[in-house]
Amino acid sequence: APEQHLPAIATTRSLRLVAVYSRSSRSVQALAQAAKKYASIAHDDLSVYCDEDGPEAGLDALLKRQDVDTVVMALPIPAQPALIEKAWRAGKSVISEKPVAPSVAEARRLISLSSSSDSSLPSLSTFRPRWLIAEQFPYTPSFDRAARLVRAGRIGRVRSFNVEVYIQVPKPEGEDNWRKVPDYQGGFLLDGGVHFAAALRHILPSPPISLSASVRQIQPYLPPIDTLQALVTCEDGTTGTFTVSFGIERPS
């Protein structure tokens, strides 16, 4: 949050930071302190919420505020779905991290909740949850330029594609990294690979609708898996291959 979200919020004119929250008092104080570095964020009336200070000072209290439209979340993947839903049920829009959820089932449930007319969302008659996944690759100039060239027909028609991403995570970084803690499937491959999937989806003229994939672990220090190869079929019949490995050195 201090390294990525605060600077991004500070430079976005349509956002004004009115409150910060964390479970612990210590981390929310650090966050509030970090916010003071940014001139465009109003320090003086920045409210601080944490569960340690009791229910009237915790998340539920923050979500009751009428002057909060949108909640920006910087959470580990497994913690996201419950809090996203909680924010929606309180009538707030959400900006959350990628990937959406630790499992396909939870991701599908969230997506359907965000787009369906689920009457269990209390404020649905006046509010449809708005949700932005903070996945930056589609906004990367090179990928976006590729997508624009494809859409303009500048490279001809896409008939086939082959994506190859080889980034070997070095041993110390791999061993220490929270990504390898498999409290969600896929480790580095889910959390890092999702970027390249997002870029590919952004560039392809027709959305992928089915795939067949193999996964395996090559580096012993990168459990549970570090390498994926997939055969992708798009709605228009185009097929392609998608290789992402965090356990194989980039070919020279």
Add this chain to the structure above:
Amino acid sequence: APEQHLPAIATTRSLRLVAVYSRSSRSVQALAQAAKKYASIAHDDLSVYCDEDGPEAGLDALLKRQDVDTVVMALPIPAQPALIEKAWRAGKSVISEKPVAPSVAEARRLISLSSSSDSSLPSLSTFRPRWLIAEQFPYTPSFDRAARLVRAGRIGRVRSFNVEVYIQVPKPEGEDNWRKVPDYQGGFLLDGGVHFAAALRHILPSPPISLSASVRQIQPYLPPIDTLQALVTCEDGTTGTFTVSFGIERPS
């Protein structure tokens, strides 16, 4: 046969051409005529067999000869299996074309016949059928050099591979070509793609044991299919992708 097999036989010291056969008199006479171009092939005692001249002058008569060890076949794919088996049953070794057969089932049956102790092969106690598929890509210097570098560990360990072959068959050639006549599955893709599969198998240090594939037709003049993408898994766990298209132009 005149363009590829005769010159190859003529330059192979261990082979001596003693007889030629075709169903029709006209084509076997043309073949015998073509053989006379090669000094190392003994013309004078070259026997000519064809079914039009009656059973005693046809294939069965040829296969009864004790001085014939090996039969070199240049046949369309669907015609191969029956004649390969016939030659084996007559105790002859076979050099035949790729691919082995028009279907996986027929190919498997032939392979099992060539390697098993099938007692229906009459001469098995003294003869085990020998069989060479005339697939040239493993003997191509560049592919063979790649295979030797891999086996010597010169490029490190093979962790993943991506094969991409794009060769668009131009319209007139595609429309006229016998390959597109789908009396066997796959058309160009089976008959042409098998070369690249053979090269890959020659180079890989561990044999492919399973795959998942998509096929489709991109050019209307190349039925039944012209493009294949596969996800390949090898015995040692290595995975890779294999793309072959005769309907997509080579990227520039």
